[in-house]
Amino acid sequence: MALVVAMVGGGQLARLTAPAALTIGVRLRALVESATSSAAQVLVDAHVGAPDSAADVARLLEGPPRADVLTFEHENVPPEVLDAVARSGVAVRPSPEALSHAQDKLVMRRRLAALGVPMPRWAPVTDEGDLATFLVEVGGTAVVKTARGGYDGKGVRVVTEAHQVTDWLASAAAGGPQLLVEEFVAFKRELAVMLARRPSGGIRCWPVVETLQVDGMCAEVVAPAPRLDPTVNEAAIDIAVRLAEELDVTGVMAVEMFEVDRDGQPGVVVNELAMRTHNSGHWTIDGAATSQFEQHLRAILDLPLGEPSARAPWTVMHNVLGGHVGGFSTALAQVLARDPGVRVHIYGKEPRRGRKLGHVCVYGEDLAELLVRARSAAAILEGHRLPADPRS
Amino acid sequence: MALVVAMVGGGQLARLTAPAALTIGVRLRALVESATSSAAQVLVDAHVGAPDSAADVARLLEGPPRADVLTFEHENVPPEVLDAVARSGVAVRPSPEALSHAQDKLVMRRRLAALGVPMPRWAPVTDEGDLATFLVEVGGTAVVKTARGGYDGKGVRVVTEAHQVTDWLASAAAGGPQLLVEEFVAFKRELAVMLARRPSGGIRCWPVVETLQVDGMCAEVVAPAPRLDPTVNEAAIDIAVRLAEELDVTGVMAVEMFEVDRDGQPGVVVNELAMRTHNSGHWTIDGAATSQFEQHLRAILDLPLGEPSARAPWTVMHNVLGGHVGGFSTALAQVLARDPGVRVHIYGKEPRRGRKLGHVCVYGEDLAELLVRARSAAAILEGHRLPADPRS
Numbered sequence: 001m002a003l004v005v006a007m008v009g010g011g012q013l014a015r016l017t018a019p020a021a022l023t024i025g026v027r028l029r030a031l032v033e034s035a036t037s038s039a040a041q042v043l044v045d046a047h048v049g050a051p052d053s054a055a056d057v058a059r060l061l062e063g064p065p066r067a068d069v070l071t072f073e074h075e076n077v078p079p080e081v082l083d084a085v086a087r088s089g090v091a092v093r094p095s096p097e098a099l100s101h102a103q104d105k106l107v108m109r110r111r112l113a114a115l116g117v118p119m120p121r122w123a124p125v126t127d128e129g130d131l132a133t134f135l136v137e138v139g140g141t142a143v144v145k146t147a148r149g150g151y152d153g154k155g156v157r158v159v160t161e162a163h164q165v166t167d168w169l170a171s172a173a174a175g176g177p178q179l180l181v182e183e184f185v186a187f188k189r190e191l192a193v194m195l196a197r198r199p200s201g202g203i204r205c206w207p208v209v210e211t212l213q214v215d216g217m218c219a220e221v222v223a224p225a226p227r228l229d230p231t232v233n234e235a236a237i238d239i240a241v242r243l244a245e246e247l248d249v250t251g252v253m254a255v256e257m258f259e260v261d262r263d264g265q266p267g268v269v270v271n272e273l274a275m276r277t278h279n280s281g282h283w284t285i286d287g288a289a290t291s292q293f294e295q296h297l298r299a300i301l302d303l304p305l306g307e308p309s310a311r312a313p314w315t316v317m318h319n320v321l322g323g324h325v326g327g328f329s330t331a332l333a334q335v336l337a338r339d340p341g342v343r344v345h346i347y348g349k350e351p352r353r354g355r356k357l358g359h360v361c362v363y364g365e366d367l368a369e370l371l372v373r374a375r376s377a378a379a380i381l382e383g384h385r386l387p388a389d390p391r392s
Numbered sequence: 393m394a395l396v397v398a399m400v401g402g403g404q405l406a407r408l409t410a411p412a413a414l415t416i417g418v419r420l421r422a423l424v425e426s427a428t429s430s431a432a433q434v435l436v437d438a439h440v441g442a443p444d445s446a447a448d449v450a451r452l453l454e455g456p457p458r459a460d461v462l463t464f465e466h467e468n469v470p471p472e473v474l475d476a477v478a479r480s481g482v483a484v485r486p487s488p489e490a491l492s493h494a495q496d497k498l499v500m501r502r503r504l505a506a507l508g509v510p511m512p513r514w515a516p517v518t519d520e521g522d523l524a525t526f527l528v529e530v531g532g533t534a535v536v537k538t539a540r541g542g543y544d545g546k547g548v549r550v551v552t553e554a555h556q557v558t559d560w561l562a563s564a565a566a567g568g569p570q571l572l573v574e575e576f577v578a579f580k581r582e583l584a585v586m587l588a589r590r591p592s593g594g595i596r597c598w599p600v601v602e603t604l605q606v607d608g609m610c611a612e613v614v615a616p617a618p619r620l621d622p623t624v625n626e627a628a629i630d631i632a633v634r635l636a637e638e639l640d641v642t643g644v645m646a647v648e649m650f651e652v653d654r655d656g657q658p659g660v661v662v663n664e665l666a667m668r669t670h671n672s673g674h675w676t677i678d679g680a681a682t683s684q685f686e687q688h689l690r691a692i693l694d695l696p697l698g699e700p701s702a703r704a705p706w707t708v709m710h711n712v713l714g715g716h717v718g719g720f721s722t723a724l725a726q727v728l729a730r731d732p733g734v735r736v737h738i739y740g741k742e743p744r745r746g747r748k749l750g751h752v753c754v755y756g757e758d759l760a761e762l763l764v765r766a767r768s769a770a771a772i773l774e775g776h777r778l779p780a781d782p783r784s
Contacts, residue, residue: 002740003721019411022434024724025738025750042414044436204732289733304728311703329395332416336696340596341681346417348394358417 002027003301006060006090008051009073012347012356013277014039016285017073020293026301029067031060038347039073054081061090069093071251071300072276075103076149093199093250093300094275101247102275106147106180112270115246117239119270120258125179127169128162135162138183144168146177152356153216158184187258191225191232191268192280193240194292196252196299196308203244204295204305206288208236211256211280217356218279220374221317223287223310226367229266232259236268243273252296254278279319279356284308286343286361287315312363318374320381322355328381335360335377342377357381394419395693398452398482400443401465404739404748405669406431408677409465412685418693421459423452430739431465446473453482461485463643463692464668467495468541485591485642485692486667493639494667498539498572504662507638509631511662512650517571519561520554527554530575536560538569544748545608550576579650583617583624583660584672585632586684588644588691588700595636596687596697598680600628603648603672609748610671612766613709615679615702618759621658624651628660635665644688646670671711671748676700678735678753679707704755710766712773714747720773727752727769734769749773 003026007014010032018039021028029045040046049056057077061067069091070082082096094102101108109122121138125131135142144165146155155177159165165179172178190213195205207224225233240255253275257268281292290298290306298305328351335344343361351357360377362370395418399406402424410431413420421437432438441448449469453459461483474488486494493500501514513530517523527534536557538547547569551557557571564570582605587597599616617625632647645667649660673684682690682698690697720743727736731754738750752769754762 015414018414018434022407022410022740023735023737025720025740027433041419042410042436044434298728303725305732306728307732328417333695336690336698340697340699343415345415348414348417 003069004029004063004065004067005297005300006067006070007031007073008057008060008070008077010034010037010039010046011073012038012349013073015042015347016282016345017277017293017297018042020291020297024294024297026297027065028297029060029063030073031056038349041348051077052081054084057081057085058088061085061088066090069300071296072099074151074276075099075274079103091199091300094253095248095250098247098249099275102273104147105145105150105272106178108273109180111247112243115242117243117270118267120185121183123181125165125169125181126172128166131159131162131165131181134181135160141184143182143184145180145182147180148177156216185258185260185269185271187260188266189225189259190271191228191236191257191259192221192278193236193255193257194252194278194281194284195240195244196292196295196305197244197249198299198305199250199302202305203241204290204308205237205241206281206284206292206308207310208233209280209283215354217319217321217354219319220371221280221283222367222371223283223315223317232266232268239268239270243270249275251275251300252277252281252292254280256280282345282359283315283317283361285345287311287317287363313365314367314370315361315363316367316370316374317359317361318378319356320358320360320378321353322349322351322357323353323382331381331383335380338380339373339377342373344377344381395461396421396455396457396459397689397692398459398462399423399465400449400452400462400469402426402429402431402438403465404430404741405465407434407739408674408737409669409685409689410434412683412689416686416689418689419457420689421452421455422465423448430741433740443469444473446476449473449477450480453477453480458482461692463688464491466543466668467491467666471495483591483692486645487640487642490639490641491667494665496539497537497542497664498570500665501572503639504635507634509635509662510659512577513575515573517557517561517573518564520558523551523554523557523573526573527552533576535574535576537572537574539572540569548608577650577652577661577663579652579661581617581651582663583620583628583649583651584613584670585628585647585649586644586670586673586676587632587636588684588687588697589636589641590691590697591642591694594697595633596682596700597629597633598673598676598684598700599702600625601672601675607746609711609713609746611711612763613672613675614759614763615675615707615709624658624660631660631662635662641667643667643692644669644673644684646672648672674737674751675707675709675753677737679703679709679755705757706759706762707753707755708759708762708766709751709753710770711748712750712752712770713745714741714743714749715745715774723773723775727772730772731765731769734765736769736773 007030014030015038032040032046190211197203209223210225212220256272284291346358362373399422406422407430424432424438582603589595601615602617604612648664677683735753754765
């Protein structure tokens with residue numbers, strides 16, 4: 001009898017979980033936004049519904065057969081819906097309590113502060129006076145975030161004046177998302193640590209990666225992070241493992257960090273947490289012994305975790321965004337003809353400017369060459385013309 | 393607009409094609425034996441029907457959207473059904489003419505003879521007299537095969553007396569499958585060459601592998617074939633490439649060969665052909681830069697072919713057969729706990745003694761260790777008790 005995993009969300013993260021599920025014989029059922037969503041196109045068992053509807057989530061679990069565990073590809077499930085599921089006897093992984101730290105940045109910042117985890121200076125914001133004071137303290141520029149609902153650069157505003165978030169403050173006062181402000185960190189680069197943790201306690205951590213964000217969205221990931229100071233590597237992993245244990249995380253967690261130099265000492269501060277598979281881990285499909293998608297399923301089903309090591313010296317993942325002009329299949333043929341080793345992943349989404357439509361992945365021994373190959377492949381798929389390939 | 397591939401067959405080969413299809417954004421639609429077949433469990437677009445029904449195959453193509461190409465996971469589609477599809481304007485890949493060599497061993501042997509490809513001595517058999525004569529010529533033992541419909545050891549009988557196939561001769565005389573007889577080859581081992589060929593002509597060949605057959609079924613594959621004489625390697629690849637070109641194969645082809653020593657000269661003779669993905673190529677999912685499943689889709693869609701090289705010095709694939717006694721999920725947890733690096737593939741089929749239920753794959757640098765790991769993992773999944781693991 002196959003184990004049944006119910007997942008809230010029908011985007012590319014659910015779609016990319018489908019191969020992992022069928023490989024290990026797990027039945028994946030998803031609550032999708034529409035019958036044509038990225039995951040709905042490839043899952044036999046896709047239910048159209050709303051993640052904030054207790055009735056829709058309950059139906060997702062019912063089956064038959066009844067789901068063994070509920071998990072998520074995004075954080076937009078209200079706590080009361082999660083609590084109802086937990087009371088019904090179906091395991092919720094990560095748990096509602098753990099997940100609250102990924103759903104609400106104020107909850108996350110307060111908990112990290114209590115744990116003494118390094119992070120940017122921050123403060124809750126309820127009026128323009130709070131914000132003006134904070135701006136003076138940090139030297140004039142800061143980042144205001146909505147505590148809930150932000151992703152891919154949404155819900156984040158870099159400000160120098162308090163009146164730049166007047167609209168958000170009004171919304172917060174009227175019951176909308178609460179706000180916090182963080183110092184604008186002069187980071188050297190961004191890193192991400194991804195790990196998986198089972199309910200019975202085992203943790204496996206993938207190599208620390210470097211992530212390149214453009215317009216608040218992940219654009220490129222290099223695994224492992226090049227020239228990473230061993231003390232920074234150790235500190236980054238220690239923080240992620242400690243958070244996983246302290247927050248009792250189950251499943252995959254991504255911890256996004258800034259690498260910083262403070263008083264001449266290299267180190268990291270925690271930027272964001274996600275308790276689900278994550279764009280920073282797409283490289284693991286082609287580049288690691290166990291992908292984040294299979295590992296997440298194994299973790300939430302409390303199965304032994306797989307080897308997370310990299311399969312090649314370097315792996316580069318580059319996102320493909322909407323905006324291409326030519327036909328996608330023509331572009332695909334061009335990319336495959338140019339580079340027989342490139343791995344192309346297409347999400348089946350309608351093209352829209354700036355939307356994540358897929359990703360490409362290359363691996364090997366020469367990082368400089370891999371970066372050119374990944375960026376060229378992504379650019380062609382996005383519809384850019386490239387100069388003639390010197391190798392052809 | 394996604395390309396649509398229609399595949400005849402709903403077993404594990406169609407199931408294992410599903411991840412490859414969704415990765416490159418191809419819509420896979422299959423004609424399945426039942427709504428609970430291995431592939432039907434994981435494909436949104438599965439149609440229950442019979443492969444020998446022209447109406448069922450026509451409906452498979454219709455959609456909407458209409459299929460761009462028809463392909464196969466088995467050979468059991470009658471030529472007249474294939475011809476009707478080709479006439480309707482949908483590409484059939486491999487073509488009915490090419491496929492006939494994989495459907496009918498008499499057609500295949502005659503064509504190989506015309507091409508001068510090395511193979512066992514053979515003869516068509518229509519009565520006991522033919523067979524008795526052949527048995528004398530080859531020294532007393534031979535292999536009788538039905539020209540059509542055999543697989544996994546079915547349709548094959550090792551005989552020493554002509555009366556051992558009296559039933560098959562009667563069936564052949566009454567319009568059943570025709571028969572041929574082949575010498576019993578004293579081979580050193582079995583090899584397989586797999587390649588893919590596009591309609592526009594490109595061919596990519598995976599490394600030659602060693603296959604171990606038990607009871608006529610593939611049990612284990614080692615990639616690349618250990619200690620392979622370079623001249624044998626070259627001869628094996630030359631034969632496969634020549635056959636692909638001469639027979640105008642499109643898609644993946646597997647050529648099963650015997651490695652032999654004749655008059656002190658090492659060489660190969662051709663045993664069987666298959667024009668589809670094949671058990672000998674399952675190792676490519678985890679072990680090669682491009683899997684046979686993605687390569688088959690790229691080939692039949694006339695997309696540029698991917699790099700076929702191995703990703704590790706050695707890859708070992710071992711089949712998991714039905715017969716296990718314990719619960720499958722308990723066995724799965726045991727295997728994953730013993731070996732964090734093993735890749736387990738489960739086909740979702742009801743356990744039945746001797747049925748292929750899945751496979752395991754390991755890769756790395758130490759072949760002796762990999763063989764132990766693959767065989768141990770398969771044995772546990774099959775329900776055997778193993779001695780205590782010395783490493784645990």
